[in-house]
Amino acid sequence: MVAGRYEEADDEARIAAELAVSVDDPAPVYWADNDRGIIAFNQGRYEDAEEFLRRAAEGARRDGSDSAEASALGNLSRIQLALDRVEKAIDLARQGVGIYERIGHTLRLANARYALGVALTQAGRHTDALEQLSEAMELFEANRQRLWQGTTHYRIAQTHLAAHRPARAAQHCEQALAIGCIGGDRIRGIVQITLGRALSTLGQADRARACWLEAKSLLDPAGAPEAEEARELLGAEVTV
Structure with a gap:
């Protein structure tokens, strides 16, 4: 699992x-x-x-x-x-x-x-x-519990992003990706979506798009429901 x-x-x-x-x-x-x-x-x-x-x-x-x-x-x-x-x-x-x-x-x-x-x-x-x-x-x-540490970094990133602190959100997403998370490619893809959102809010559109492309490549083969979110973000071409 x-x-x-x-x-x-x-x-x-x-x-x-x-x-x-x-x-x-x-x-x-x-x-x-x-x-x-x-x-x-x-x-x-x-x-x-x-x-x-x-x-x-x-x-x-x-x-x-x-x-x-x-x-x-x-x-x-x-x-x-x-x-x-x-x-x-x-x-x-x-x-x-x-x-x-x-x-x-x-x-x-x-x-x-x-x-x-x-x-x-x-x-x-x-x-x-x-x-x-x-x-x-x-x-x-x-x-x-390193994988749980990584997963918790991702959740902290989500909280910072929701609180309109995208720079701190991006930092914690990067830590989550560096450490690894529970859930294999699916959770890695979800972290990439969140990192892309944070980077997009910071005006880094190219880096955000790269994150969403990576997310799509990870989530599509797994049949993960979040793959649709990655596709929508790639199609929007706007700051989110």
Whole structure:
């Protein structure tokens, strides 16, 4: 899944869940549902993702696994954002943060703060978002999670761009591309879209176009829904 090979990852998660059901072992089932929810989200199948993640959260709660429940809640928060249910997304992410703070799981707390930061960005609460994302970055760095550091740089870039700070957004996008991100070519293409937007706002039209061309070349083969955004930006030929 980290490499962006979602169909293969989904098959593996499905098989793992089927085997776990056959031996009446609940934990692999809700962890597989969690993984399949993430995969469906990355493929743009939001209704499927929501169903998988609700099942994951409920299964973990029944089994008494606080960590697994919090993970599913954080991922479910991302689905709510995709469906434009921003306040629900913030509430779910805060629940995840609260669970991890209570049980003292620092790496997972980083993921929860990341999810909350993303939700707060979409709500337009940029200062609060940057606080959560910066704390997540520190935890990822302390746990040597470089790909998550890169991904968090991208989210910080999004927040700065939304707050009309394109130069800082471009800087964080470049750091994300240099470090690498979770999600393979798809996320790299999405970062290139954001970098192009920042550069275009700064009046660097040629560099912006190069970013969008690179994004298209990465996103088209993956069948990513964001490929259409890259094509639209290339066709617009205007500052965005």
